[in-house]
Amino acid sequence: MTEDTPRPRRHRWKPVAVLRRTTLIVLVIAQTLAGLYGMQSVLPYHGGNLLEKGILFLFAVLFAWISVGFWTALLGFWLRRRGGDPWSLVRRYDAATVAATPLARTAVVMPIYNEPVDRTLAGLRATIQSLRETGELDHFDFYLLSDSRDAEQWLEERTGWYRLCEEQGLQGRLFYRHRPVNLNFKSGNVADFLRRWGRDYEYMVVLDADSVMGGRTLTRMVRHMELAPQIGILQTSPSLINAHSAFARFQQFANRVYGPLFTAGLAGIQLGEAAYWGHNAIIRCKPFMEHCGLRHLSGFGLFRGPIMSHDFVEAAYMGRAGYEVWMEPELDESYEESPPTLVDELTRDRRWAKGNLQHAWLFLFAPKLRFAHRMAFLNGILSYLSSPIWLAFLVLTSIEATRLTLWPIDYFPEQQNSMFPAWPEWHPHWAVGLILSTFFLLFLPKFLAILDVLLSGKRRQYGGAWRLFFSVCLELLVSMLLAPIRMLTHSRYVLESLFNVSLHWGGQNRTDETGWREALVSHAPGTLLAAGWAGLALWLDPFFFFWSLPVALPLILAAPTSVILSRMALGEALRRHRFLLTPEEQRLSPQVDAIADPRPLNPGALSAFDAAVVDPRLNRMHRALARRRRCLDPEAREEWVQRCLKHGPDGLNRRQLNALARDGEVLARLHKAAWVAAPDSYWGERIGLVKRRDYG
Template sequence: MSLAMTDPADAPTVPRWKAVAATRRGLLILLVLVQTLGGLYGMQSVLPYHGGNLLEKGILFLFAVLFAWISVGFWTAVLGFWLRRRGGDPYSLVRHYDAATLAATPLARTAVVMPVYNEPVDRTLAGLRATIEDLRATGELDHFDFYILSDSRDAEQWLAERSAWYRLCDEQDLHGRLFYRHRPVNLNFKSGNVADFLRRWGRDYAYMVVLDADSVMGGNTLTRMVRHMELAPRVGILQTSPSLINAHSAFARFQQFANRVYGPLFTAGLAGIQLGEAAYWGHNAIIRTDLFMRHCGLRRLAGFGLFKGPIMSHDFVEAAYMGRAGYEVWMEPELDESYEESPPTLVDELTRDRRWAKGNLQHAWLFFFAPKLRFAHRMAFLNGILSYLSSPIWLAFLILTSIEATRLTLWPIDYFPEQRTSMFPVWPEWHPHWAVGLVLSTLFLLFVPKFLAVLDVLLTGRRRQHGGAGRLFLSVCLELLVSMLLAPIRMLTHSRYVLEALFNVRLHWGGQNRTDETGWRQAFMSQAPGTLLAIAWSGLALALDPMFFFWSLPVALPLILAAPTSVLLSRVAIGEGLRRRRLLLTPEEQRLSPQVDAIAAPRPLNTARLTAFEAAVLDPRLNRVHRALARRRRPVDREAHEQWLQRCMSDGPEGLNRRQLNALARDADALGRLHRAAWTAPRDSYWGERVGVVKSRDYG
């Protein structure tokens, strides 16, 4: 009997994880607090007036926030290193049941859902194909159904998706098990797409596994996840930690390498702190559908400006609502064979971050006003907020320290910085040794976690997976250099995104680039403001004080070089050159991985010599499929609709705009009439020539 619907009150519990989580969190807070107070004392000693005026008080406040932020990351990595040295966290969910118990647990009916929006069709379905084939190899495919949930708005795109879906059904013999749904109105973005699936089909499944368009998962991992959910009815969401794969550009390869070397430490530490109150990342996770439908509905925010309207970043909120309902959310790094891809360029990463920044800042409303949320989930909101808010805080810190340097250089020394409260002069003091110590302690917090990650690689015998100890060391040095070059660029861009979010600037929701490189013009246009600002800042620093100029270079120089950095890192040739030299290697590149190999060079599912619209009109089987799935309602403006149809019959689709083409592609009657007209058209006409392509051997 399936345990999926068991009442949580009757479910077996692991009583100690909450006490362990509380102890770990309390220790983390204590360590961060003590470390921040120490850093704050050092910073106060460095400042000339020791925090004696309003400007220096502002500097100290911003420094405290930033120092605490990096301190949290430091201790999370240390905990992750300790847990991995112990062989894993004994309190993690995957350690609750042995292999024999898991193998003896029957599977429940599960839907694998993949929301897509203007994604490369062959690459997206290659990942789904690899997942299906790996599940078939386990012998458990019959327990899974698959759904492609499309929000694509362009007819050429969703017709290609639908055609590829139909051919994939043929190829995998999954008619009636692999479904395609094109949503006519993309309300509430991805969360609305998943909600539409749940309203229509959610009650048919005990669980759903959510994949992104660039996701791929192993069959053994999927079956393990279902069995863990069956054995633990109190668990509402089980999240894997995806590894980055299939990187070709230099930028993506650096991200992929960092994910595979540093990621295990940070995810192990984060999972150890959160335990059963983890976050949900929106994909590569399994969800108990009945609980999700009952407790995780997203109401519109009732605030003002940014804090009014639909929730953009839904995943953290859904995890918090699941926890509020009394159920557990686990993130398990030990669930392997879970993969996704990195954005190929810096421009694409920052474009994605623009949407994420606004979505994470919205969580401030829930952090303060949502009732009955668990402490750990409020902290997850705060972590997401600070991941973007830390950038303008850093920028403000740089501005205030620049003002301090300018004031001390150009204005006379103020011996009475607080005239109303002091009758005695305050003598400015400089302690260079304190400044050196403060810089070294900050670098210690930033870089020691990375060296611990390298040590973990060496101690666990994974050095060969990264090209050997020598190449691993060289790769880490290169990654550190690139990360230092990118940090100021991200800081300035994220600061702009935070301001746009606070002023509630409307965002365009677009598909993500997966392959294109960055051009020089695009790079200079996007990075010009930061470059000019950095040149002006470093020039001012040089005019004020040579020491201040050298202090500014670690931030100013990367911003000055931002455009060439962006272009060069986007180059596939550079990324592949690093790979040939066995630098930035990852385990999946060193050993055979069926899932990764399947998406490295995806087999095409659509014809190369016809557009998706042409194939929908001409191919008899595809035409029947598209007509069967098209609507049969009468158009609002029948006269205009008929004119578009006649124009398409005589001149082809090139004379129609996007709206007109979409209207014809959604109309079953129009597709049928176009099919008949095309196959009876003269040979020298547009459609006659296209029919010749269909009849040739090159088609399909």
């Protein structure tokens, strides 16, 4: 940095952050107290017994949770209407100063685990090509870090990597590593990279398998990090793209319409003490390696062992070390994909729920963490804990209705200690007012998002004003259908986590629809529970029955809802009629278009293992990267080789196939034997496919 370069306003954002956070806390407390007063007035005994005290406590937690989101969105709307947050990181320097800043050596790392190879490498290819267009590709290296366990999968990944290197001319710049042992999941994969190569790079950009980033954004991020050496992590706000199913399109639309308000408000509250989301972010390698190592939790049950949700913890540790963490919504060209179905989203949430609940131990006992990062832990915990709290609230209100209907009224409760009777009072108009005020908090931010789009002059990017309004109403209906389903499922996940039920870490589905059998099995418990609850409510009181329908009916219809929303045809129909449109679908975006229909890197009829055996070039490549497994019993290995020569890979189980695929000597033997095999044998037929491909 030269003497003429303006210095960053280091630490001056902190008083602004304190003022904003204090204002938020005061507003949330005041709003919650007002809501609590209304709820107390609605209850028959006005909180005069233990049951109603429990109802009031749960209501206060839920109302405060909703209130935080409401005021965060309002702050985001105000910041966007004034042209952006003047205290944001990207506004510290003008464009000329940023563009003149030299780049530093940066690694782009993509941890993968059983992901669709063509789609994953199409995203990486799009990022590479976008960087090439900036003329700054030479400052970046790329790493595919695989934890895949099946030989067929990681051989296909390695073959795709090899061909992508040739296609892009990145030999010695694009690397592939397959970890023999996937210790500590994704965070362990990144830690393995840092131990081996982290000291070679100033920065590391972490991408997920479904991530894509533009070259202009990547170079801006590096330059901002160079200008502000006190920043440890710079997080973007990824937009959802490439949605085909109806479910994914609803998620994508909500992300693009409502997301800017909430992320702008969240960034305005957090400022330099933001959270890290685990991907689409740039990290300063040296302090990350020194301060962000994840030790195993030392508690009991859930709070013992490896940390499953690592990202918030790494941001908190970076802040504890004295570095800033920023989230910048104005950094565009940052994309990811949504799970295509409700079942897939809920499956992913099972792991996230356990990981977020683990943060309670750090929230309570981790020393010297910044207040904002403890609040980020609390926010993540409540994102799942709010579901069982809502469920408990419904249970207690059901008990209250049952008690008033079936049991005699207690005019002299023990808690009152009074000579005068306690008369139960009903105020239906107050209950309606409380419900309307709750809807106001939930839905006003969404209509402010419409106003923000209209005032920004971007209505055509969403199909026009009327289609935008109709799409929002349609999304509101779907979100109300999905909320009780998520509530019940998340409640189950929280209970599983508290009892420390072990989880299987699997790759995510990116394309498949949900079948009727899968949906019925997945949602049957909730459907039966909701039907029983609605029946009880109808038997007790018609008014209580109608009160229960907004929760019970979506649970009863969960299976058909899940199946219908997973359909690609419905999603494409909505797109054809220009509903749920997003800007990326309206304008040319090379990064988005590149993954919409990914070009296959491994064409042909051969499986990845077959190609590794019979294709001369691929066989040489796989042998060069293979290891001789000295611990393998020679007799067992020989038996597996003979079985493979006779029956092909179908004659081996997963463990045996993995062992042979990792052995360079075995691959060489199989290659030689395949090329002299009889034409009517398994390997002879594979050689015939290769010859027809090569010689037509």
